[in-house]
Amino acid sequence: MNAGAAGAAPPARRDAVRVWALIRLASLPAIFLGERLVAHPSPRSEPFGPLLVAATIYALIAYAVAFGPGSRRLPVQLLAALDIAFLCALTYTSGGPFSQLRYAFFLLPIGAALLLRPLLTATASLLVVLAYLGIALLYPTENASDFELTQALYLLWMGVVAVLLSRLLVRRADEVERLSADRGRLVAQALDAEDRERRRLAGALHDEAVQNLLAARHELAGGGDLAFVQHGLDRTIAQLRDAVFDLYPATLDHAGLAAALEAVAEHAGRRAHFSWQVDVDPDAIGLYDALVFSLARELLINVANHAEANSVAVRVRRLPGELQLEVADDGRGLDPARLRSAPLEGHIGLASATERVEALDGRLEIAAQPGHGTLVRARLPVRSVAAADTARPGDGRR
Known part of the structure; x- marks a missing residue:
């Protein structure tokens, strides 16, 4: 059923038209065999042959156009009218309400559902029931009302199913579109955040480290105080170490997950003046080290920037079937409404963490x-060590 496809998005309409073109062509052999091989009343069957030839020509033309470059300009309302007209005429001339072609009526609501239009699907379903009842009233039969009523009820039932299917498909399509938009926004915001971080790092190195080195060189050139020079070099070394740590702490590669988490917790605690505690289950090491470290660092940065906490606890545990990372603080907490609007305002830390966890079929839970x-808890499924290995290229395992 193609009616109303013009209102759908072009790719969805094009796909639905093409699927229906294939269904239309595939139905022709079944229509022919059903009329020839199955006994049925035949008082008005003379026009069936010419009608089937005409329907075949129409189906071939519709197929060629649907898969051609002009598919977006198909007169879908006309195609829908021709579909119903041919179906009714062929059914009427091949046994009326007893025709094997009556089963094709069940396909029309499904075809409408492909267009993701519940109202259109309901309309098509009603027209199908009315068309079948019209054929039954016009066809000369005796004592067949119970059979015809039963077939009409089956068609009505199929129509209800098609409407529910269409609503489900619409919800799925909306969800896919929303997820795609969210992911695109997250990517754009991540790139923007990366650019801001690079600018911050470049500015810090230029305004602090470079200026300290220039001052030290100037002092040496003028035979100045060596203690001043040493102090400037010490500050520069500390600044460079902080910059390198912000980019990627080498502790994860050299000392493992526990030491890396302690280093990043200490770094964040020194910056935001909170005490910290790190507890890593030895059985949890070597599964998702890179991801766990990345998530913990992102969460600790959030705590340092926003929580105003006095203490933070980081815990990594291996439980049956999953690995858990918990980061808990005693800060000012989070407003749920603020949490939902954060990605729209450019704060993508938690949203990005959620994306990475859900990409591995895990869950990120936030209690605030x-x-x-x-309390932020990341649950990562652990089916086997081999499966975890495939999920973390270059994770820095010991």
């Missing part, structure tokens, strides 16, 4: 109340 701290 304003003024009562925040």
